[in-house]
Amino acid sequence: MITVRISFEKKNEASYISLLDMQRVMQRILKxxxxxxxxxxxFNPHIYMTFACPLSLGQESECECVDVKTEAEQPDFEHWKTALNAIMPAGIVVTKVAPVEMKADLIAYACYEISYPAAEAEKLAQYNALESVPVEKKSKRNTKTVELKEHIPALELTEAGERVRFEICLPASQDLTLNPSLLTAALEEHLGVPAAAANILRTKFLTAEKTLFA
Structure with missing residues (x-):
């Protein structure tokens, strides 16, 4: 049996599909x-599926993936890609189908591109002068304080038309996972930059050695 990784983008209106609904979508698409x-x-057979690092509602991604299994001896992965894209809902595009090379637990970091209206650039630049940006990270078990400056020392802003953007990489391991919404909330609290004005795009996963996860 071969474990197959289906890599896909999730953008625009599809960013508002929750993980639970995404599981239902993939079950139906694969069927x-x-x-x-x-x-x-x-008694209740269903398609085996494993998603890596579930994406928060409203965030876009270029690096989503779901693992499935097949008993086919020589799968035609280009056919898989074509067949899936033909019936995918708007906003979801399969970019690659291939045998699994790395297990999902090797993911240590998730990288994001975050953009705001260009009018917020001056306020965003003030982040670099802040000495400390503590945030509360809540989980089902407890709440703990995380120092964002340890993970995001500075924002390197780049103009992109009518928006300004920057890139960050945050922990995404079993030991610690930080959501970029912690940063956008902190920017609103400390600098008055509306969190709702942010566009968040996940661009890639990295291993602990900072190599590209595939």
Missing amino acids: RSGLPVWHTLG
Whole structure:
């Protein structure tokens, strides 16, 4: 049995599809495609699927992936890609289908491109002068304080038309995962930059050695 990784982009209106709904979408798409995917056994068989690092609602991504299994001996992965894209909902595009090379637990960082209206550039630049930016990270078990400056020392702003953007990489491991919304909330609290004005795009995953996850 081969484990297959389906890599895809999730943008525009699709960014508002939650993880639970995304699981339902993929189940239905894979069933409609007729591809030879493996189903779990038991009284309620369903397609085996594993998503890496679930994306927050409203955030876009160029590096989403879901792993499935197939008993096909020589899968035609280009056919898989074509068949899936033909029936994908708007905003979701399959970019690659291939055998799994790295396990998802090797992901250590997630990188993002965040943009704001250009009018907010002056306020955003003030982040670099802040000595400390503590934020509260909440989980099901507890709440702890994280110092954002340890993970994002400065923002390197770049103008892009009517918007200004910057790139950050945040921990995304089993030990610590930081959501970029912690930064946008802190920018609103400390600098008055509206969090709602931010566009967040996840661009890639990195391993602990800062190599590209594939």
